[in-house]
Amino acid sequence: MAHGGKPRPMKGIRQLAEHLDISIGTVSRALNGKPDVNEETRKRVLAAAEQLGYVANQSGRSLRQGTTNVIGLMIQSSRETVENSDNFFLTVTGGLQSVFSRHNLDLIMLPCPHDEDPYEYLKRMVARRIVDALILSETQRVDKRFDMLAKAKIPFAALGRSLSGVQHPWADLDFDGVANCAVDRLVAHGHRRIAISTPASDINLGFVFVEGYRRALERHGIPYDPALVIRAKSSEQGGYQVADELLGLKDRPTAVILIYELMAIGFYRRVMEAGIIPGRDVAVVGFREAPRAKFLQPTLTCFRTSLHDLGVELAEILLSSMPAYNHIYPNTKRQRTWPLELVPGESDAFHLTTGK
Amino acid sequence: MAHGGKPRPMKGIRQLAEHLDISIGTVSRALNGKPDVNEETRKRVLAAAEQLGYVANQSGRSLRQGTTNVIGLMIQSSRETVENSDNFFLTVTGGLQSVFSRHNLDLIMLPCPHDEDPYEYLKRMVARRIVDALILSETQRVDKRFDMLAKAKIPFAALGRSLSGVQHPWADLDFDGVANCAVDRLVAHGHRRIAISTPASDINLGFVFVEGYRRALERHGIPYDPALVIRAKSSEQGGYQVADELLGLKDRPTAVILIYELMAIGFYRRVMEAGIIPGRDVAVVGFREAPRAKFLQPTLTCFRTSLHDLGVELAEILLSSMPAYNHIYPNTKRQRTWPLELVPGESDAFHLTTGK
DNA sequence: CATAGTATCGTAAACGTTTACGGAGCGCGT
DNA sequence: ACGCGCTCCGTAAACGTTTACGATACTATG
Incomplete structure (x- = not known):
C-alpha cells in the first residue's frame, strides 16, 4: 500500500x-x-x-528442485505418418491435458525433425531437462528409446507397445482385437481368402495387427498366406497400391482389412477402375472411424473408439509411474489395450456364397 | 585418463x-x-x-542468461480445426525446424486445451518463460494475444494475419489471391453466380478470403450477394452442408469456391444426391491441394503450395525480429503473403453457356 | 631491462527459486 | 521458574550455468 x-x-x-x-x-x-x-x-x-x-520463474524453480512441471509428448513427423496424423495426436492430446491440468502440469509436444534421428533428438531433450516425464509415440518394434529413458530414470509411458526388454507402461489401441473381430466377421460372411494391410515401416503396431490376424485365421483353420499381407503407406495412395497388388495375384482374395480407414478411399478407386465394386465383389473393413470415412459409398465397416479417453487413460498411466503422483493414481494396470467398437457398414455386408 | x-x-x-x-x-x-x-x-x-x-542443463543456463533457446508454436486444438488440420501443422513445423535447427533453437508445440481460454493459456506460458519467442496460429480477427506479447516484449510471429492494432510480423497463405484467381477463372468460364464458403468461427482467414472474393466480383461488375457466402465447418460435413444450403436457394449458383479441399467430398456427395453432377452441372474450386483431393471424381481444381517452405519463411521472419538474430536475417519483409499455384482439374473445366 | 600488449585462464558473483535449519514468541504443565 | 512443544517466520545455502573481472605468462617494442 x-x-x-x-x-x-x-x-x-x-x-x-x-x-x-x-x-x-x-x-x-x-x-x-x-x-x-x-x-x-x-x-x-x-x-x-x-x-x-x-x-x-520456471528456470529458477527447475534449477532448485530439479522439476519442471512439464510433460513432453514426442511425435515423429516421419514422412509416412505426417500425412495423416494430426487429428490423431491432437485428439489424444486433449485427453492427456484434461488429466494433467488437474495437477498443474503442462503438456508440450516435441516434434522430432524429419532429418534427425529420433533417438538423438530424444537424448538431447532429456539432457536439457525441459520435461519431467515423457510420452512416446510411434513405437518401434525394438525401441532403444525405452532403455535410454529407463537408464536415465525419466518416467515415461508409451502410446503403443514395443518388444523392448524393459517393461514399460503403455496404452495402445487394440489392434489385436480389431484384427480378430474383422476376421471373425469376414469368415462368418463366407470369406476364406482375406488380405490385410500393414505399414511399410517397422512401427510396432503393424506387427501386432498382423499377428492378431494370423492367430484369428489359425483359429478358423485357414492357412496363413504371406502373399496376402501387403505393406503400404497409411494413406489414400497406400490403399490404391494395396488394391493394385491384390489385383495382380493369381488367386485373388475376396476380402481385405485395411489398417487405416483413409486407405479405403484409394482402395475403392483402384478396384472400381478394374470394374470391381466394393461391398458386392469384394469386402472391405477399415480400422478407425473417421468423419471422412462416412462419405464413402458403400459405407465402410470400421471400428470406433474415443481417442480422447485413450489420452485420459494414458495420462493416468504415466502419472501412476511418477514418484510424485503415484499416491494419487495408485498402481493401476500400467499396460492397457484400448478397445474399439465395430461400426458395421455396407462394405462387407454381403455374404460371399449366397451373394446377399 | x-x-x-x-x-x-x-x-x-x-x-x-x-x-x-x-x-x-x-x-x-x-x-x-x-x-x-x-x-x-x-x-x-x-x-x-x-x-x-x-x-x-537448460534450467541453469536459462536462469543465468534469461534465454531458453526454445521457440514455441502455439496451436489451438479447437473443435473445428482438430477435425481437419491434417498434416498442416506438422508440415509447417518441418519448415520451421529446418531453419531453427541451424541456430540450435528447438521448436516445441504448445497445444492450448479446448476448455481453456487461449489468452490465459498463452499468458501462463509466457510467464513461465519456457520459450524465447512464439509463433501464433489461428489468428483471430482482433487478437488480444498480439498486444499482450508486444507489451511483454516477447518476440513473435503469426501464421496468419490479424487486424489488431500492433503491426506484427506474419506469414499467411494468399487467401486473397486465391479467391481472385478462382473468381477470374470461373467468370472466364461463363459463371456469374458464384458461391463461396467461409469458416464459421471468426478466424481471420475467412474474412480475408471473402474480401478477396468480393473485390474480384466487383472488378467483374458482378453484384455481391451475401446469400452466396456460406458459413460452414471446414470438413466433409461442412461441404455437405454448403451444398445443402445452396440447393435450397431459389436462384442457385452455378459455381462454388470452397475454402478447404476436403469439403469437396461432402459437397460432391450432396449435389449428386440431388442428381447434379460436379464438373458438368456445377463448377467446384477447392483451396489447398491435398493428397486425398486427387481421388475425387471429377478431379478437383485447387491450389498447390509448399507448406514446408512457408514454414521456412515464417521462421526467418521470426528470427529477423529477434534481437539476437536480426543481424543474420536482416530486416527482410516481415509480412508475407504466401502464393499458391492453380492446379486445374475437371471440376470446373466446362464452359457454362457453351457447355463444353 | 622496463613496459605495454596479448593470449589464456581462474575466481567469484549473479540469475530466481526452494528448503533445511534455527530462532523468536507463546502457552502450558510440572 | 523452568522446560517443552508448537506455530510462525527469517537466514542462508544450494541448484548449474554464464560472464565480468582480474591474474598470469608470454611476446613484442622501446
Whole structure:
C-alpha cells in the first residue's frame, strides 16, 4: 500500500516479498502451499501475487528442485505418418491435458525433425531437462528409446507397445482385437481368402495387427498366406497400391482389412477402375472411424473408439509411474489395450456364397 | 585418463571441469565458442563433453542468461480445426525446424486445451518463460494475444494475419489471391453466380478470403450477394452442408469456391444426391491441394503450395525480429503473403453457356 | 631491462527459486 | 521458574550455468 501505483512488471519473488514486508522464504512457502505459514499471511501473499501478476520463474524453480512441471509428448513427423496424423495426436492430446491440468502440469509436444534421428533428438531433450516425464509415440518394434529413458530414470509411458526388454507402461489401441473381430466377421460372411494391410515401416503396431490376424485365421483353420499381407503407406495412395497388388495375384482374395480407414478411399478407386465394386465383389473393413470415412459409398465397416479417453487413460498411466503422483493414481494396470467398437457398414455386408 | 572407467552420468559442468583439470569457467567458454580460449584446450573440452555425454542443463543456463533457446508454436486444438488440420501443422513445423535447427533453437508445440481460454493459456506460458519467442496460429480477427506479447516484449510471429492494432510480423497463405484467381477463372468460364464458403468461427482467414472474393466480383461488375457466402465447418460435413444450403436457394449458383479441399467430398456427395453432377452441372474450386483431393471424381481444381517452405519463411521472419538474430536475417519483409499455384482439374473445366 | 600488449585462464558473483535449519514468541504443565 | 512443544517466520545455502573481472605468462617494442 505504501508506494502505490500501477502494478509494474514483476521482477521476482524478492520484489513481491519486500512489497509485503515479509521474508522471501515465507512468500515462497505461502505460494507453494507449505504448512508452516499463517493462513492470514498466506491470503495476503496470494492476493498480492494475483494483483501484481507474479508468476514464479520456471528456470529458477527447475534449477532448485530439479522439476519442471512439464510433460513432453514426442511425435515423429516421419514422412509416412505426417500425412495423416494430426487429428490423431491432437485428439489424444486433449485427453492427456484434461488429466494433467488437474495437477498443474503442462503438456508440450516435441516434434522430432524429419532429418534427425529420433533417438538423438530424444537424448538431447532429456539432457536439457525441459520435461519431467515423457510420452512416446510411434513405437518401434525394438525401441532403444525405452532403455535410454529407463537408464536415465525419466518416467515415461508409451502410446503403443514395443518388444523392448524393459517393461514399460503403455496404452495402445487394440489392434489385436480389431484384427480378430474383422476376421471373425469376414469368415462368418463366407470369406476364406482375406488380405490385410500393414505399414511399410517397422512401427510396432503393424506387427501386432498382423499377428492378431494370423492367430484369428489359425483359429478358423485357414492357412496363413504371406502373399496376402501387403505393406503400404497409411494413406489414400497406400490403399490404391494395396488394391493394385491384390489385383495382380493369381488367386485373388475376396476380402481385405485395411489398417487405416483413409486407405479405403484409394482402395475403392483402384478396384472400381478394374470394374470391381466394393461391398458386392469384394469386402472391405477399415480400422478407425473417421468423419471422412462416412462419405464413402458403400459405407465402410470400421471400428470406433474415443481417442480422447485413450489420452485420459494414458495420462493416468504415466502419472501412476511418477514418484510424485503415484499416491494419487495408485498402481493401476500400467499396460492397457484400448478397445474399439465395430461400426458395421455396407462394405462387407454381403455374404460371399449366397451373394446377399 | 586418470580415473578411467565407464562414463558415469554427468552431474554438471563442474565434474567435467575437474575431469579435465581445468576451471569451470574455461570449460563453459570452450563449449560456447567464446574467443578467449586456446584452440587446443577447446578441442579437449569438446571431446570430453562428447565422450561423457555432457549437455548443459537448460534450467541453469536459462536462469543465468534469461534465454531458453526454445521457440514455441502455439496451436489451438479447437473443435473445428482438430477435425481437419491434417498434416498442416506438422508440415509447417518441418519448415520451421529446418531453419531453427541451424541456430540450435528447438521448436516445441504448445497445444492450448479446448476448455481453456487461449489468452490465459498463452499468458501462463509466457510467464513461465519456457520459450524465447512464439509463433501464433489461428489468428483471430482482433487478437488480444498480439498486444499482450508486444507489451511483454516477447518476440513473435503469426501464421496468419490479424487486424489488431500492433503491426506484427506474419506469414499467411494468399487467401486473397486465391479467391481472385478462382473468381477470374470461373467468370472466364461463363459463371456469374458464384458461391463461396467461409469458416464459421471468426478466424481471420475467412474474412480475408471473402474480401478477396468480393473485390474480384466487383472488378467483374458482378453484384455481391451475401446469400452466396456460406458459413460452414471446414470438413466433409461442412461441404455437405454448403451444398445443402445452396440447393435450397431459389436462384442457385452455378459455381462454388470452397475454402478447404476436403469439403469437396461432402459437397460432391450432396449435389449428386440431388442428381447434379460436379464438373458438368456445377463448377467446384477447392483451396489447398491435398493428397486425398486427387481421388475425387471429377478431379478437383485447387491450389498447390509448399507448406514446408512457408514454414521456412515464417521462421526467418521470426528470427529477423529477434534481437539476437536480426543481424543474420536482416530486416527482410516481415509480412508475407504466401502464393499458391492453380492446379486445374475437371471440376470446373466446362464452359457454362457453351457447355463444353 | 622496463613496459605495454596479448593470449589464456581462474575466481567469484549473479540469475530466481526452494528448503533445511534455527530462532523468536507463546502457552502450558510440572 | 523452568522446560517443552508448537506455530510462525527469517537466514542462508544450494541448484548449474554464464560472464565480468582480474591474474598470469608470454611476446613484442622501446
